[in-house]
Amino acid sequence: xxxxxxxxxxxxxxxTAVHGLETGPTALKAxxxxxxxxxxxxxxxxxxxxxxxxxxxxxxxxxxxxRACGYVVCARCSDYRAELQYDGNRPNRVCQxxxxxxxxxxxxxxxEGKHKGILEKGAAELSGRSLVCSSLQLLDKNGKGGxxxxxxxxxxxxxxxxxxxxxxxxxxxxxxxxxxxQVRDLAQGDSRHLFQLxxxxxxxxxxxxxxxxxxxxxxxxxxxxxxxxHPEEEEED
Numbered sequence: 001x002x003x004x005x006x007x008x009x010x011x012x013x014x015x016t017a018v019h020g021l022e023t024g025p026t027a028l029k030a031x032x033x034x035x036x037x038x039x040x041x042x043x044x045x046x047x048x049x050x051x052x053x054x055x056x057x058x059x060x061x062x063x064x065x066x067r068a069c070g071y072v073v074c075a076r077c078s079d080y081r082a083e084l085q086y087d088g089n090r091p092n093r094v095c096q097x098x099x100x101x102x103x104x105x106x107x108x109x110x111x112e113g114k115h116k117g118i119l120e121k122g123a124a125e126l127s128g129r130s131l132v133c134s135s136l137q138l139l140d141k142n143g144k145g146g147x148x149x150x151x152x153x154x155x156x157x158x159x160x161x162x163x164x165x166x167x168x169x170x171x172x173x174x175x176x177x178x179x180x181x182q183v184r185d186l187a188q189g190d191s192r193h194l195f196q197l198x199x200x201x202x203x204x205x206x207x208x209x210x211x212x213x214x215x216x217x218x219x220x221x222x223x224x225x226x227x228x229x230h231p232e233e234e235e236e237d
Contacts, residue, residue, distance in 0.1 A: 034084045034102050038070030049074040051095050057173065068098035075174075123164040123172070126152045132220040137207040138163070146207070149173070153220055158229050161221070176204065178224035185218060197221060 041050070043063055048055040050071040056063060064078040065071070067087070073095050080099035081091040094102065127133040131153045139146035150164040152172075161176040176197070186194035186205070193214040197204040208214035 034068050035086055037086050040065045040070045041072050043072060046072045049077055051077040064093060066095040066098055067092035068094045071095055123150050123167050123169045126154045129155050131155055131158055132216055134213055139205040153224060159224050178221055179227055181225045183218050183222045183225060
């Protein structure tokens with residue numbers, strides 16, 4: 001019953017947001033797309049991506065706005081850039097639908113499949129060929145609670161951290177691009193093995209089960225953050 005209630009709530013908030021965007025006084029017509037700044041749908045009006053309908057949850061915190069239509073979309077659905085006339089024809093983050101409309105480019109199936117498929121690969125499959133994988137806890141912003149999950153840095157995609165709810169899940173909740181992040185070791189005043197990923201105002205705080213496991217993760221994340229994809233590169237540096 002709880003699952004049914006959550007699904008109905010997500011459906012209603014999605015419909016409300018879409019209805020507000022399509023019927024509101026500032027809704028953009030097709031011919032205005034990219035020529036006039038859209039009114040952004042507020043984050044608190046939606047619980048899922050307004051394109052692929054994947055729910056935003058405790059792990060998948062990142063929400064993005066398409067600069068062309070104003071939709072709230074996930075990172076996967078907004079990994080496109082198009083020049084917008086209202087912003088001096090500078091490239092802006094847009095959703096896939098607006099990208100196709102504004103540029104006329106077709107998103108080829110092999111590119112789209114590669115982009116989406118990595119999240120759909122099972123945790124066990126990636127863990128079997130990973131640089132490091134284990135259970136970690138990702139703390140919330142106040143550091144008092146958090147979500148325990150299964151974290152993987154794959155060998156064939158070493159610059160990205162993939163997060164699963166469990167080791168046998170067939171699809172990742174989300175991913176964190178590691179390039180450019182700083183890895184911080186935190187004091188163990190409360191006997192927990194804490195470390196962080198930080199970049200600008202974005203900070204992720206993790207708890208490992210042991211000090212040895214924490215050090216393994218910190219070394220792997222530091223290599224990925226520095227763009228090192230092969231062990232020999234680290235030796236040369």
